[in-house]
Amino acid sequence: MSLMRRLKSGLRKEQKPWLGLLGEVAWGTSLALYEAILLGDKAWWWQIHYHLWRAYGDWDPDAVLASLSAEEDLGTLAYGETPASSIKRALSMCREHFPNAFSLCDLGAGRGVLSMTCAALGWDVLAVEYLAEFLKRSEPVCQKMGLTVDWVQGDFLKLPLPPADIIHTAGTAYPTEFRQKLADKFFTEGTAEQGFLLQDWILDEERFEALAGVRLPVTWGSSYFTLHRLRRDEATAS
Numbered sequence: 001m002s003l004m005r006r007l008k009s010g011l012r013k014e015q016k017p018w019l020g021l022l023g024e025v026a027w028g029t030s031l032a033l034y035e036a037i038l039l040g041d042k043a044w045w046w047q048i049h050y051h052l053w054r055a056y057g058d059w060d061p062d063a064v065l066a067s068l069s070a071e072e073d074l075g076t077l078a079y080g081e082t083p084a085s086s087i088k089r090a091l092s093m094c095r096e097h098f099p100n101a102f103s104l105c106d107l108g109a110g111r112g113v114l115s116m117t118c119a120a121l122g123w124d125v126l127a128v129e130y131l132a133e134f135l136k137r138s139e140p141v142c143q144k145m146g147l148t149v150d151w152v153q154g155d156f157l158k159l160p161l162p163p164a165d166i167i168h169t170a171g172t173a174y175p176t177e178f179r180q181k182l183a184d185k186f187f188t189e190g191t192a193e194q195g196f197l198l199q200d201w202i203l204d205e206e207r208f209e210a211l212a213g214v215r216l217p218v219t220w221g222s223s224y225f226t227l228h229r230l231r232r233d234e235a236t237a238s
């Protein structure tokens with residue numbers, strides 16, 4: 001495999017930073033250095049990256065997407081990753097508002113860096129992912145590292161909403177109609193005890209309360225992470 005191929009972060013073409021591959025490599029390198037400064041003393045951080053690097057050596061996200069039929073492509077399968085340092089910071093924000101939270105579900109888990117980081121930090125994690133290829137490659141990494149991540153394959157819009165304390169999803173690329181359906185699902189299946197940590201998506205409606213927010217780096221630039229809870233009073237329930 002060529003060096004250029006290995007340096008590529010796996011973002012889809014439309015998500016690549018300004019200046020194309022050059023920008024992608026510059027941003028990826030800066031992010032890796034930033035993470036190494038913050039987390040380089042943690043063995044799990046090195047192990048996650050080493051094992052994923054080995055597991056995904058020959059992975060081509062464009063080819064995986066191209067192999068899907070029109071019905072299989074949900075239109076939400078954009079790829080990018082939340083680095084460990086960003087989810088660690090977002091989890092601290094969650095604990096300020098949900099001090100007893102200990103389980104997290106990542107709706108659309110991708111390779112599972114976010115899920116594996118949460119597990120390494122002591123959380124119980126459920127990783128839901130549509131593309132079976134990710135489960136095939138990442139589940140063995142979790143087992144090898146002894147991380148408590150349960151993987152479920154399927155469309156999270158159709159699966160029941162898990163009863164995790166924190167529900168996370170990277171909503172950056174979700175179309176408006178999809179967001180509407182997902183917000184309805186949160187409202188009908190969620191509980192007021194759950195936190196909804198959403199990237200680049202603020203639920204600005206009376207059914208939800210935005211509790212806190214923070215902008216953090218992700219592989220495609222930066223995302224605004226907003227933590228919400230459901231309002232379960234009579235006005236919204238009717």
Ligand SMILES: C[S@@+](CC[C@H](N)C(=O)[O-])C[C@H]1O[C@@H](n2cnc3c(N)ncnc32)[C@H](O)[C@@H]1O
Nearest residue numbers: 076077080081082108109110129130155156170
């Ligand atoms: C931008 S990546 C985020 C990965 C990870 N959550 C993170 O933040 O690092 C989005 C992932 O969600 C998956 N996805 C998108 N829509 C989905 C759906 N309806 N059901 C299950 N997975 C989905 C995609 O395949 C992709 O792997």
